[in-house]
Amino acid sequence: EPEVTQTPSHQVTQMGQEVILRCVPISNHLYFYWYRQILGQKVEFLVSFYNNEISEKSEIFDDQFSVERPDGSNFTLKIRSTKLEDSAMYFCARRDGSYGYTFGSGTRLTVV
Amino acid sequence: AQKVTQAQTEISVVEKEDVTLDCVYETRDTTYYLFWYKQPPSGELVFLIRRNSFDEQNEISGRYSWNFQKSTSSFNFTITASQVVDSAVYFCALSLRSEKLVFGKGTKLTVNP
Numbered sequence: 001e002p003e004v005t006q007t008p009s010h011q012v013t014q015m016g017q018e019v020i021l022r023c024v025p026i027s028n029h030l031y032f033y034w035y036r037q038i039l040g041q042k043v044e045f046l047v048s049f050y051n052n053e054i055s056e057k058s059e060i061f062d063d064q065f066s067v068e069r070p071d072g073s074n075f076t077l078k079i080r081s082t083k084l085e086d087s088a089m090y091f092c093a094r095r096d097g098s099y100g101y102t103f104g105s106g107t108r109l110t111v112v
Numbered sequence: 113a114q115k116v117t118q119a120q121t122e123i124s125v126v127e128k129e130d131v132t133l134d135c136v137y138e139t140r141d142t143t144y145y146l147f148w149y150k151q152p153p154s155g156e157l158v159f160l161i162r163r164n165s166f167d168e169q170n171e172i173s174g175r176y177s178w179n180f181q182k183s184t185s186s187f188n189f190t191i192t193a194s195q196v197v198d199s200a201v202y203f204c205a206l207s208l209r210s211e212k213l214v215f216g217k218g219t220k221l222t223v224n225p
Binding site for chain 1: 147149155156157159162203205207211212213214215216217218
């Protein structure tokens, strides 16, 4: 199974800007997830995506966030109007077979 | 709602010591999955083990072993003869059938030479 690759590995953005975090490549999987980890804290669920639709989202995942699978392979997380508190590591994950999960290497987002 | 508690925030040991990381979980479901992940300083999440709720057999993989006890809702992780390379944050996590992972707050393990 191919690994889950995230790009960029590190992104610095100015407060108020929009960022798009990418998760590539994606093979023939149906379940995808985004998680967030603020520095030094636990990994928190943001959203799950099944068959090209959001299946569940957390309280964190408000209107500022959106997810897409624009071309059937990439899986993106868009954060609009970034705030300082959005600074975190963002992990993409896919579900493998019987309830295993493979995580990407993460994108460290720094909002300045 | 599901919950995972890792009461040990930080543990420091000397190389070659054994160390046990505790994990207590809460769920009302009878079918669930438990995981351990390692997060080294480089930041990625490294999968260590998955265990389903119907399999209480303990597991050993090299220096790593896991003790799953449904009676106490615990899924503890032991590293035998710890090494400096074991230094990392370790997360215990829980998921239901097809749902998200719920993580504990993690235990930072430091193994000193």
